[in-house]
Amino acid sequence: MQTKIAPSILSADFSVMGETVKKLEACGADLIHCDVMDGSFVDPITFGGQMIKNIRPLTKLPLDAHLMIEHPKTQIKFFAEAGADIITVHYKACKKISDTYLEETLKLIKSYGLKCGAVVNPDVPVENIFPVFPLCDMVLLMSVYPGYGGQKFIPEVLDKIEKAREYAKFIGRPEMDIEIDGGVTLDNAAQIRVAGANVLVAGSAVFNAPDMSAAIDGLRK
Ligand code: DX5
Ligand code: ZN
Numbered sequence: 001m002q003t004k005i006a007p008s009i010l011s012a013d014f015s016v017m018g019e020t021v022k023k024l025e026a027c028g029a030d031l032i033h034c035d036v037m038d039g040s041f042v043d044p045i046t047f048g049g050q051m052i053k054n055i056r057p058l059t060k061l062p063l064d065a066h067l068m069i070e071h072p073k074t075q076i077k078f079f080a081e082a083g084a085d086i087i088t089v090h091y092k093a094c095k096k097i098s099d100t101y102l103e104e105t106l107k108l109i110k111s112y113g114l115k116c117g118a119v120v121n122p123d124v125p126v127e128n129i130f131p132v133f134p135l136c137d138m139v140l141l142m143s144v145y146p147g148y149g150g151q152k153f154i155p156e157v158l159d160k161i162e163k164a165r166e167y168a169k170f171i172g173r174p175e176m177d178i179e180i181d182g183g184v185t186l187d188n189a190a191q192i193r194v195a196g197a198n199v200l201v202a203g204s205a206v207f208n209a210p211d212m213s214a215a216i217d218g219l220r221k
Contacts, residue, residue, distance in 0.1 A: 001175060001198045002198065003193055003198055003199075003200060003219075003220045004030035004031060004177075004198060004199045004200070004220075005028070005029055005030050005031075005199075005200055005202060005206075005216045005219050005220055006029070006030060006031040006032070006033040006064055006179065006199055006200065006201045006202070007024050007029050007032065007033060007201075007202055007203070007206040007207070007212075007216070008033040008034075008035055008149065008181075008201050008202065008203035008206075009021070009024075009032060009033065009034055009035070009055075010033075010035040010046060010149050010203050011149045011150075011203035011204055011206070011207035011208070012207060014047075017051070017054070017055060018054070018055065018058050021055045021058050021059050021061075022058055022059065023212065024059075024061070024206075024212070025059045025060065025061050026213075027212040027213035027216050028213060028216045028217060028220075029061060029206075029216055030061065030062075030199075031061055031062045031063075031064045031086070031199070032055070032059060032061050032062070032063050032064065033064045033066060033181070033201045034047075034051065034052060034055075034063055034064060034065045034066065034084070035066050035068065035149075036048060036065055036066065036067045036068060036069060036079075037068045037069070037146075037147065038068065038069035038070060040069070040070050041068050041069050041070045041090065041092075041093050041146075042068045042146050042147035043147055044147055044148070048075075048078070049075075049078040049079050049081070049082035050082070052065060052079060052082035052083055052084050053081075053082040053083060056082065056083030062085035062086060062115075063083060063084050063085050063086070064084075064085070064086045064088070064179075065079050065084040065086065065087045065088070066088050066119065066140065066181065066201075067079070067087060067088065067089050067090070067093075068090060068093075068146045068147070069090075069093065070093055071093070071097065072089040072090070072093055072094065072105050073101065073104060073105045073108060076105065076108050076109055076112070077112075080109070080112035080114055084114060085114060085115060086114065086115040086116070086117060086137065086138060087109045087114055087115075087116055087117070088116070088117035088118065088119050088138065088140045088179075089102065089105050089106070089109075089116075089117075089118065089119065090118075090119045090120075090121070090146075091118055091119060091120050091121075091124055091128060091129055092120075092121060092124065102118060102129075102132055103131075103132055103135065106118065106132055106135045106136065107135065110135070115137035115138060116135065116136060116137055116138075117136050117137060117138035117139055117140050117177070117179070118132050118136055118139055118140070119139075119140040119141075119142060119181075120139075120140075120141055120142065120160075121142050121145060121146065122142055122143065122144070122145060122154045122156065122157060125160075126139075126141065126160040126163050126164050126167075127163070130167055133167060133168065133171055133173070133176070134171055134173075136176070137176075137177060138176070138177035138178070138179055138199065139164055139168075139176070139177075139178055139179070140179040140180075140181055141157055141160050141161060141164060141178065141179070141180055141181075141197070142157070142181055142182055143157040143180050143181060143182040143183050143184070143192075144181075144182030144183050145182075146181075146182075149203035149204055150203070150204045151182055151183050152183050153182065153183030153184065153185070153188050154182070154183070155188075157180065158191060158192070158195045159195075161178060161180065161192065161195035161196045161197045162195050162196055164178050164196065165178060165195070165196030165197075166196075177198060177199050178196060178197045178198055178199065179197065179198075179199035179200075179201060180192050180197045180199070180200055180201065181201035182201070184200050184201060184202045184205055184219065185202075185204075185205045186205060186215070186218045186219060189218070189219045189220075200219055200220075202215070202216075202219055205219060206219075
């Protein structure tokens with residue numbers, strides 16, 4: 001399977017975001033990963049739909065909106081209208097509302113014609129989202145606790161990647177996108193790919209590199 005690299009603009013300089021997004025496309029990024037944080041589900045606040053709307057005309061790359069927010073269902077309309085291509089929502093944020101909220105939110109995302117995905121934190125078994133795998137275009141396994149860039153990769157997630165890939169095959173979706181987010185570096189990217197992930201989010205590994213293009217290439221190969 002082809003590996004896709006999704007640089008996280010959380011690590012970018014927000015004052016020159018437009019230029020950065022164009023540069024990421026020129027450097028070979030496959031998706032633009034947009035970390036939306038609400039100051040409640042996670043402590044920091046980053047940006048909302050306005051950022052997506054502003055960068056939308058500047059790139060042809062899919063915008064991958066990772067919603068680290070409470071009550072995600074109430075926000076889907078805004079991110080869809082802003083121009084997101086993929087929206088992922090956290091299992092934990094949904095589960096605390098009701099047992100059916102995750103499924104309802106994924107269906108709502110799809111009703112806008114967008115790709116959808118469920119996200120699990122490092123301490124949540126991937127089996128918890130098996131019931132929604134058939135609805136998901138992508139599953140996102142966090143390899144750090146969400147909230148901040150620049151954290152260390154939690155290696156226990158490698159087992160979860162294998163389980164997720166096996167289950168995707170079992171349900172007849174061998175090519176399903178499995179995305180890893182947090183602490184991805186040139187040193188661990190190969191292991192992550194071998195375990196079965198095909199979408200790698202990278203914040204620091206891309207933005208702190210002397211050459212973004214070489215970093216993106218390196219993560220992919
Ligand atoms: C963490 C975010 C990640 C983060 C990745 O809450 O979801 O996307 O920005 O940054 P690095 O690659 O630096 O861990
Ligand atoms: Zn993210």
